[in-house]
Amino acid sequence: MMHSEVIDVEDNTPTVKTIYFEWKQEAKPGQFIMAWVPGTGEIPISLSSTDTIKSITVKSYGPASDAITKLKRGSRIFFRGPYGRPFSTVSGPALLIGGGSGMASLRPLITKDTDAIVSARTAAELLFSDRIMGGKLFEVTDDGSAGIRGNPIDALSTIDLEKYKMTYVCGPEIMLKKVFDFLNRSQIRAEFAMERLMKCGIGVCDSCSVDGFQLCRDGSIFSIEELRGMTEFGRTKLTESGKRIYLNY
Amino acid sequence: MNRLNTQISGIRLDNPFILASGILDENGYTMKRVLDEGAAAVVTKSIGISERSGYRTPVVVEIDGRNMINAIGLANPGIDNFGEEMKIARESMKPVIGSVFGSTAEEFAQLSMKMEAYGASAIELNLSCPHVKGFGQEVGSDPDLVESIVGEVKRSVKIPVFAKLSPNISDMLEIAKAAEKADAYVLINTVKAMAIDIYARMPVLSNSFGGLSGPCIKPVGIRYVYEVKRETGKEIIGVGGIRTGEDALEYIMAGASCVEIGTAVHSDGRDIFKKLSLETGNIMKSEKIESIGEIIGAAIRR
Numbered sequence: 001m002m003h004s005e006v007i008d009v010e011d012n013t014p015t016v017k018t019i020y021f022e023w024k025q026e027a028k029p030g031q032f033i034m035a036w037v038p039g040t041g042e043i044p045i046s047l048s049s050t051d052t053i054k055s056i057t058v059k060s061y062g063p064a065s066d067a068i069t070k071l072k073r074g075s076r077i078f079f080r081g082p083y084g085r086p087f088s089t090v091s092g093p094a095l096l097i098g099g100g101s102g103m104a105s106l107r108p109l110i111t112k113d114t115d116a117i118v119s120a121r122t123a124a125e126l127l128f129s130d131r132i133m134g135g136k137l138f139e140v141t142d143d144g145s146a147g148i149r150g151n152p153i154d155a156l157s158t159i160d161l162e163k164y165k166m167t168y169v170c171g172p173e174i175m176l177k178k179v180f181d182f183l184n185r186s187q188i189r190a191e192f193a194m195e196r197l198m199k200c201g202i203g204v205c206d207s208c209s210v211d212g213f214q215l216c217r218d219g220s221i222f223s224i225e226e227l228r229g230m231t232e233f234g235r236t237k238l239t240e241s242g243k244r245i246y247l248n249y
Numbered sequence: 250m251n252r253l254n255t256q257i258s259g260i261r262l263d264n265p266f267i268l269a270s271g272i273l274d275e276n277g278y279t280m281k282r283v284l285d286e287g288a289a290a291v292v293t294k295s296i297g298i299s300e301r302s303g304y305r306t307p308v309v310v311e312i313d314g315r316n317m318i319n320a321i322g323l324a325n326p327g328i329d330n331f332g333e334e335m336k337i338a339r340e341s342m343k344p345v346i347g348s349v350f351g352s353t354a355e356e357f358a359q360l361s362m363k364m365e366a367y368g369a370s371a372i373e374l375n376l377s378c379p380h381v382k383g384f385g386q387e388v389g390s391d392p393d394l395v396e397s398i399v400g401e402v403k404r405s406v407k408i409p410v411f412a413k414l415s416p417n418i419s420d421m422l423e424i425a426k427a428a429e430k431a432d433a434y435v436l437i438n439t440v441k442a443m444a445i446d447i448y449a450r451m452p453v454l455s456n457s458f459g460g461l462s463g464p465c466i467k468p469v470g471i472r473y474v475y476e477v478k479r480e481t482g483k484e485i486i487g488v489g490g491i492r493t494g495e496d497a498l499e500y501i502m503a504g505a506s507c508v509e510i511g512t513a514v515h516s517d518g519r520d521i522f523k524k525l526s527l528e529t530g531n532i533m534k535s536e537k538i539e540s541i542g543e544i545i546g547a548a549i550r551r
């Protein structure tokens with residue numbers, strides 16, 4: 001287990017915070033760490049900055065993530081990693097499609113050449129739309145409190161996708177599936193960051209597997225071609241005990 | 250015939266390499282992939298009567314990239330929810346061995362009958378998990394209980410029954426004798442261990458204690474396989490720290506008929522199965538060993 005000192009904490013939305021810490025290790029966009037809160041738990045979190053100063057962007061949803069959102073400047077942060085296969089990088093225009101806190105793992109991909117569809121339930125929950133620099137920004141909210149009312153497809157269907165060298169997608173699986181179904185008809189190059197329960201982070205426990213691939217090792221980034229062959233994507237997953245449940249979309 | 254072919258209790262194996270219980274074997278699709286990628290058989294994760302979520306994370310600690318300590322806590326969906334995973338795994342047409350854990354002979358028998366009904370090729374009795382109260386090693390260190398569990402399961406199913414024993418007891422031979430109705434022994438489970446983070450001043454695993462696995466436990470496994478083979482003559486599946494063809498042949502010469510691979514899936518990826526077959530085949534060729542059968546227990550001195 002490694003540890004470092006928190007050098008800054010930033011409020012992004014009413015429920016999401018970004019924790020900055022120094023870690024010289026090389027890491028790439030799309031990779032994640034297992035962050036440990038001693039005495040509470042350990043959770044996988046994507047890196048939302050991948051330079052010498054690293055960051056994680058966290059929403060409180062359970063005891064460990066809650067404790068992480070309460071870290072202060074000067075607190076110790078414990079972690080191991082980086083893990084996972086990163087996004088592939090391209091030069092030239094790219095499109096980011098982020099749903100909810102999914103924007104966290106897309107943030108390190110932002111350049112002057114990236115356009116973005118940032119979606120959330122409400123205007124207040126739109127994450128990192130203020131970071132889009134130079135490129136076009138499409139905001140989408142469920143309740144219409146900002147931008148387009150609806151889901152990312154409502155924005156996607158208005159965009160000429162041919163000009164992008166790559167489309168990067170991260171968000172809840174229901175959104176990934178919708179975007180996948182939409183893009184599947186085209187020849188667009190796209191990569192998706194998937195999410196599953198992760199217990200070990202190192203390819204042994206099987207809690208994160210999709211069609212026999214371990215998200216923590218073979219993913220969590222998969223290309224649109226790889227997703228095409230997957231029976232479990234958008235359909236089933238295993239719970240903490242290993243019980244198979246069906247995703248009803 | 251391929252020189253890597255072997256068998257255990259009449260189950261034919263393309264090569265001596267089986268996926269060990271608890272590693273990449275909770276999801277049927279994963280077991281199927283591991284089999285398609287070169288494992289001769291897989292053992293499922295240990296399944297009990299009722300659904301359990303296991304321990305809070307952290308459930309693993311990595312030690313220098315190759316070894317680890319785990320306390321997953323016997324997370325499992327419960328036997329009644331495991332049929333679909335068995336069905337998916339069995340599409341590979343290779344043997345799937347059902348691992349079960351319980352606290353009484355009746356529970357073990359009930360679990361084994363359900364595994365048999367799901368199409369398991371054999372049963373592996375987990376008498377050896379080192380980190381859960383009331384199960385595993387606690388059950389597996391009581392010779393009378395072990396004898397009644399093995400006896401009851403043998404009476405209840407037709408498929409072969411393997412007893413997986415713990416190195417964390419004072420006399421493994423006594424337990425091996427208590428389990429002698431089993432068709433084969435599986436040696437060894439993890440070695441009880443722990444790790445402390447000095448900066449957090451706390452054990453890393455949420456359960457504090459866990460089971461050590463990986464190359465560092467290989468010499469312990471070799472010793473148990475050797476000793477139990479020499480004393481009982483029974484068939485043995487060797488487990489513990491195998492990463493290379495040399496490691497596998499060492500277990501086989503100590504008395505194993507085939508071996509299980511766990512932690513090396515972490516250090517080397519799922520490709521480990523192809524790599525092991527290749528390496529083992531090459532060493533056998535250069536050492537002029539025609540079959541696995543001819544070297545089982547070859548190192549044993551009486």
Ligand SMILES: Cc1cc2nc3c(=O)[nH]c(=O)nc-3n(C[C@H](O)[C@H](O)[C@H](O)COP(=O)(O)O)c2cc1C
Nearest residue numbers: 269270271295319437438462463489490510511512
């Ligand atoms: C993450 C993990 C989970 C395990 N779960 C089980 C289990 O459910 N049942 C069991 O009999 N053994 C379990 N084991 C023990 C392994 O099957 C094996 O006996 C041990 O790890 C030694 O082999 P290795 O060094 O090749 O990993 C587990 C081991 C690991 C690393």
Ligand code: FES
Nearest residue numbers: 200201205206216
């Ligand atoms: S989290 Fe354990 S295999 Fe990926």
